[in-house]
Amino acid sequence: EPDKTIVNVEGTVMAEGANALDVLGRSPGVFISSDGSINLNGRAGVTVMINDRPMYMSAADLTSFLRSMPADNIKSIEVITSPSARFDAEGAAGVINIQLKKNTVDGVFGNVMLGGQYNGKAAPTTGLTINVKKGKWTSNGTLNYNEYVELNDLEIKRNFQVEGGKSTFFQESQIIDRSKTPSFTGAANYELTPNQNLGINVQASTSTSSGLNTSETFISNPGQSTTTNFNSLNDSEGERSRLFSNLHYEVKLDTLGGKVSADLDFTLMDMSSNALLNNAYSSGFAQNNDRILTVNDMYYTILTSKVDWIKPFKGGKVVETGLKGSWVESDNDLKLSRGINEGPLQPDPNSNRFIYQENVLAAYSSLKGDFSKKLSYQAGLRMEYSDVTGTSKTLNQVNRQEYINLFPSLFLQHKVSDAYQVIYNLNRRITRPNYRLLNPFIYYIDPLTSEKGNPSLRPQYATNLEMNHVIKGMYQFTLGYSVTEDAFMQVFEQDQEARTTTTFTANFDKTKNINFQGVVPVEIAKWWNSANLLQVNYNQFTSQLGAELLDVSQVSYLLRSQHNFILSKGFKLELVGLYLSPQIWGQGEIRGFGWIDAGVSKSLMKDKLAVAINGGDLFRSQVIRAKVDFADIDTSFRQYRNNQNVRVTLRYNFAKGQSFRVSSNSGSSEERKRLD
DSSP states (O other): OTTOEEEEOTTOGGGTTOBHHHHHTTSTTEEEOTTSOEEETTEEOEEEEETTEEOOOOHHHHHHHHHTSBGGGEEEEEEESSOOTTSOSBOTTEEEEEEEOOOOOSSEEEEEEEEEEESSSEEEEEEEEEEEEETTEEEEEEEEEEEEEEEEEEEEEEEEEETTEEEEEEEEEEEEEEEEEEEEEEEEEEEEETTEEEEEEEEEEEEEEEEEEEEEEEEEOTTOOSOEEEEEEEEEEEEEEEEEEEEEEEEEOSTTSOEEEEEEEEEEEEEEEEEEEEEEEEETTEEEEEEEEEEEEEEEEEEEEEEEEEEEOTTSOEEEEEEEEEEEEEEEEEEEEEEETTSOOEEOTTOEEEEEEEEEEEEEEEEEEESSSSEEEEEEEEEEEEEEEEEETTTTEEEEEEEEEEEEEEEEEEEEETTEEEEEEEEEEEEOOOGGGGSOOEEEEETTEEEEOOTTOOOEEEEEEEEEEEETTTEEEEEEEEEEEEEEEEEEEEETTTTEEEEEEEEEEEEEEEEEEEEEEEEEETTEEEEEEEEEEEEEEEEEETTEEEEEEEEEEEEEEEEEEEOGGGEEEEEEEEEEOOEEETTEEEOOEEEEEEEEEEEETTTTEEEEEEEESTTSOOOEEEEEEETTEEEEEEEEOOOOEEEEEEEEEEEESOOOOOOOOOOOOGGGGGOO
8 A cells, every 4th residue: 555565464374373473574674683673674663553552562572472472363464664643653663563353253253273383392372262243242352372482592702802812702502481471352342323432452461481591601811721611500480461451432423534533541561580690610620609680570550542533524635633641650670689609699789670750742633635636645743742750769860851852744645647656755753762771770691791771861763754666556666765863772882801791772873774675576377476575775873882983884685585376275385585684783793694484274174274384494594693893892693593493283263144343442652662
């Protein structure tokens, strides 16, 4: 469509047995990094929505949530690089909206799913979906249970300049993380009158996780023949619960499509985790050990309300306007303690309790119409007032920010002919920092590596310009330009004396992105069609980091080709290949890599039963190799997350009745996406 790219997921082979994160990563322009961050057209800062409802979670929490959602429940994925003023301004790179399947049967409709995945460890998954309609009531519910196991092989080499030469630390780590997540999603809608509807939506999930990180580090120093080494064991476990509820009211005002809608949302989330890091050091015959215990409790509450008014006029003009308010509070309590050898654990001064409060009030208005039969427009303006306060109870520090921002958007569509149109987009957007990143905490991953918060982190702002050529409604060729100020980037700091590395998120002065994207579907035969994507990015990163100036740039590209085969006797086959060229991302340089996925499915019992077998990363080639060579930092690493896997899924569908639809709405904005 002119303002978005729609990826149809329903009925595809790769959707069977996959999760939402898998299919999201195959969408045009979308790339998911190793830490779960989602990039769109080479840019960070993406808002993810489900059924038009933003998911207010951190990258890690969003990744976990999408992994627990079966892809079989997804109808389509909408990629919106230039959202209108109606959308929250959050998401500098754009919006990805996941549309779930909706019930279409009067009576009872649903399915039962049973499956599992093996990537060296077995992980089962199962689910039940039921839709019911009776009189003026329509309702649906989905209950899922999902286990996910991540196996991570990591090698890190760090070089430190010391007196007499270079000291080298070589670390080998094996990480096993298992999560178990039961979840429920439900919606109910009551037709008050033919023009009025009242609805409620609920999402609830609870997750338990356990992790084991074993690593061995070898240290060589100049002028010493003895190699020092130490072994680390990080044993962790955690729990997280999340409840989201939405109350929605809508009234139709006229036959032209005028309507008023109101939403009230409430989100409650709590997480707790503890990790015990045991370190054993040896140099020659001397040995000692220490322990670090990390206990972290986090609580979040979010209340949002909004009202929207849409008024079409004769002649084709449409006015949209609305108001919104959000009130957020988070409480993050991090407790650290240390012990030497067999001694007792003592409190660590880096413990910290951090309370974050954020109030955002927003108003928007937009006008849509036609200049002529071939030229249409939509212009909008959104204003947001933000009042943000971060309080460190431990340090007795208060950091408050108060600001007003304007976010204009302009959309022009030129229909050159029935088979060719050009769309121009211009907008300004914001990405606010994740709540947890503002906490001045220190989290120890291992004795050599730690992560810390940054209470001075500011929002990032992006100005985006895009021109999209659409030919025959299928072929798309897009040219885009984006400038981001105060961009979020992961920064590495190295302590030459202590020989440790610390990572944190900082604001880069400026980043620039120029991108080209071509989407070309090809029907090779009646039983064989393909969808092909080429994306070329020019990224430039400029920032003063300490005493050094970082000013780097590079052209990179992404190739993706998907092939679908309709075979005899009800078999379907799907192949997907992707290659990402070498690229620069902030301080880091990432080598090129690629992988191939495949899947086969067959329908039985008159399409009531579907059986699917899928394989991921068939040739075990999705290996990430990167290095940081900046100022006094000289670090390289190799990582493989055991993406090679096999999935088997059985799904039984049952249906009876006539068509109907359950509305699934929400008025929340970007707040939940930044939970951690």
